Amino acid sequence: MRDISGVGWLIVVEIDRLILKSGGRNPVRLTNHRMRQLGISRWAKQRQLRRLEAAGIVKVQSEARKWTVVTLLWFPTRS
Numbered sequence: 001m002r003d004i005s006g007v008g009w010l011i012v013v014e015i016d017r018l019i020l021k022s023g024g025r026n027p028v029r030l031t032n033h034r035m036r037q038l039g040i041s042r043w044a045k046q047r048q049l050r051r052l053e054a055a056g057i058v059k060v061q062s063e064a065r066k067w068t069v070v071t072l073l074w075f076p077t078r079s
Contacts, residue, residue, distance in 0.1 A: 004055060007040055008048035012057065014038065015072050024078055027061070027071035 011030070018028040030049075032042045040048075049068065052058045059071040071077060 003051045004057075005048065007044055008052055010038060010040065011035075011045065011048050012052065012072070015058065015070055016075070019072060019075055024076070026075045026077045027059075027069045029067040030070045031067040 014034070015028060015030060018030070019026050022028060030045070032045065035042065035045045045068075049058065049060050049070065053060050057073060059073060061069040061071075
């Protein structure tokens with residue numbers, strides 16, 4: 001987990017916020033638009049998601065060019 005930066009943990013907090021906002025729906029869509037609002041580039045998003053996935057924190061599926069479907073592994077999945 002040493003490779004995960006502050007940006008990575010900010011992404012985890014955002015994923016958690018999206019799950020709670022949707023009433024516990026996990027996985028969630030993590031959009032580039034929302035990341036830009038948080039000051040995170042799409043490249044930084046992808047780099048940190050790869051690191052989070054390697055650490056066993058998230059599972060990542062790219063669905064389209066504009067968003068990525070992310071499952072937070074410590075939260076129960078519910079579609």
